[in-house]
Amino acid sequence: MSEKALLVATGLVRAFGGFRAVDEVDLTVTEGTIHSVIGPNGAGKTTLFRLLTGILRPTSGTLEFDGAQIGGKPPDMVARLGLAQAFQTTNIFPRMSVLESVRAALVSRHHRTRDMFSWFHTRLTGEAMDMIDRVGLTEFADEESQTLSHGDQRALEVALALAVQPRLLLLDEPTAGMSPFESQRMVSLVRALSRDMGLTVILSEHDMDTVFGISDEVTVMHQGKVIADGPAAEVRANDEVMSIYLGSEA
Ligand SMILES: Nc1ncnc2c1ncn2[C@@H]1O[C@H](COP(=O)(O)OP(=O)(O)OP(=O)(O)O)[C@@H](O)[C@H]1O
Numbered sequence: 001m002s003e004k005a006l007l008v009a010t011g012l013v014r015a016f017g018g019f020r021a022v023d024e025v026d027l028t029v030t031e032g033t034i035h036s037v038i039g040p041n042g043a044g045k046t047t048l049f050r051l052l053t054g055i056l057r058p059t060s061g062t063l064e065f066d067g068a069q070i071g072g073k074p075p076d077m078v079a080r081l082g083l084a085q086a087f088q089t090t091n092i093f094p095r096m097s098v099l100e101s102v103r104a105a106l107v108s109r110h111h112r113t114r115d116m117f118s119w120f121h122t123r124l125t126g127e128a129m130d131m132i133d134r135v136g137l138t139e140f141a142d143e144e145s146q147t148l149s150h151g152d153q154r155a156l157e158v159a160l161a162l163a164v165q166p167r168l169l170l171l172d173e174p175t176a177g178m179s180p181f182e183s184q185r186m187v188s189l190v191r192a193l194s195r196d197m198g199l200t201v202i203l204s205e206h207d208m209d210t211v212f213g214i215s216d217e218v219t220v221m222h223q224g225k226v227i228a229d230g231p232a233a234e235v236r237a238n239d240e241v242m243s244i245y246l247g248s249e250a
Pocket residue numbers: 016021039040041042043044045046047048
């Protein structure tokens with residue numbers, strides 16, 4: 001595995017009025033790793049993700065992705081540089097089939113909406129089917145997205161995020177609301193994307209079995225600050241983290 005730092009946040013702050021939801025966060029994400037950000041409700045995980053994707057502007061601090069400063073840059077520019085987030089349902093068109101949805105996401109990447117020559121269409125369909133296959137939805141390619149199970153919809157969201165060919169994929173609570181079986185499938189999918197595509201993944205997650213089953217690195221946040229950071233096994237063995245934060249789950 002390479003040791004290249006793909007994403008580096010330094011002293012990152014986001015304040016809402018006088019309240020710092022993200023407070024002097026330093027974070028280094030190494031290329032090719034699966035990196036979890038965990039912490040109790042209100043710790044600042046979602047706010048941190050919104051800073052990374054450009055939805056929110058940092059109050060202060062710097063944010064570097066693959067050597068480029070991205071702090072405060074708009075989301076479409078950040079996505080084009082290769083940092084994408086899979087969003088819950090917001091970008092699924094309920095009446096479109098799985099194939100049509102992924103194809104539409106690919107078209108927007110290619111900026112070719114008015115130029116659908118048949119060769120282009122065929123190539124696009126092939127590319128879309130590859131992506132659908134990757135996330136395990138081949139048998140549902142012609143089904144309307146709204147008819148998919150919750151777990152399959154989340155898999156579709158991952159396929160839509162992959163359409164921009166990201167190098168870093170953000171997943172905010174990817175197994176939330178899933179059955180144990182669906183969670184296990186999502187874990188396998190994330191592992192496969194990391195292994196087969198060399199994708200770097202940052203995820204936030206409440207389920208500790210998922211976190212320690214999947215992560216190379218874990219960052220623990222509490223009240224906007226990073227309170228522990230390191231290889232998953234080290235963080236799990238950190239008694240202070242376990243007693244302060246994980247409590248009864250330890
Ligand atoms: N737009 C906003 N305006 C004001 N306060 C906000 C805003 N967004 C988040 N906050 C506050 O920032 C804090 C951190 O919220 P955030 O959603 O980032 O936490 P989280 O770790 O993702 O929590 P959860 O695990 O519950 O999703 C919370 O106290 C929240 O109320």
